[in-house]
Amino acid sequence: MNSRNLGISAAAVCAMMSLTALGQIANSRHNFSSYGWSGGEICKPCHTPHNSNTEVGFLWNHALSNATYTMHEGTGTAEANIDSRSRMCMGCHDGTVALDSFGGMTGDNFIGPGGLIGTDLTDDHPIGSDAVYPTATSTSYNPQDASHRVGTGTRVLRLRSWTDSTGTEQWVVGCSTCHTVHNSGNYPHMLRFSNESSQLCLTCHIK
Numbered sequence: 001m002n003s004r005n006l007g008i009s010a011a012a013v014c015a016m017m018s019l020t021a022l023g024q025i026a027n028s029r030h031n032f033s034s035y036g037w038s039g040g041e042i043c044k045p046c047h048t049p050h051n052s053n054t055e056v057g058f059l060w061n062h063a064l065s066n067a068t069y070t071m072h073e074g075t076g077t078a079e080a081n082i083d084s085r086s087r088m089c090m091g092c093h094d095g096t097v098a099l100d101s102f103g104g105m106t107g108d109n110f111i112g113p114g115g116l117i118g119t120d121l122t123d124d125h126p127i128g129s130d131a132v133y134p135t136a137t138s139t140s141y142n143p144q145d146a147s148h149r150v151g152t153g154t155r156v157l158r159l160r161s162w163t164d165s166t167g168t169e170q171w172v173v174g175c176s177t178c179h180t181v182h183n184s185g186n187y188p189h190m191l192r193f194s195n196e197s198s199q200l201c202l203t204c205h206i207k
Helices: 003-026 084-093
Strands: 068-071 074-077 149-152 155-158 160-163 169-172
Touching: 084 160
Parallel strands: none
Antiparallel strands: 068 074, 149 155, 160 169
16 A cells, blocks of 8 residues: 555544544534534634643643632542542533633633532542552552553453653553543543443452
8 A cells, every 4th residue: 555545544534533523522412512602613612733732732622620629538630649530520610611612812700509529628539649549459449550551341441541750650640540531432421431230440449
């Protein structure tokens, strides 16, 4: 296959992947295209091809939260205590940054009570510095492996990377360990797979 055909094939794969992601998010609560402030865009409130936020990557276009959180082990901030993917989630879900604060603009449309987590995280599953995963065999958790994945087959959860104040990389539970922002699979609450009979919980927790 010549280089031209390779280029066409790569472009086709990217296009199909984009259409797949678009189809998933179009049927989710993360589709804001019907709101006037989105400009009819599905991707733009979160992503941009130019001038993105390099602090978290993923061509991020939305403002990040600077809130201080009440965590299970005290107080912390998204920047200092939470993995980058969870930071992106909290940029809307902690309620301190408007949904339409993207592209360098400051908005005034805040998330509703159905999706509001708030800044008190003590009534939620620990994430970030509160959820450092054990690296040795544990009687309560499945042990971490080299891939930072837990589970097998179609029921796999992935740990996220967070760097502590000493510069040590920790592998932690983050929002996207259990949830998939693009709604892949269409499970309730954007879960990565069904939690029927607590199967998602039991992937990590040995009971």
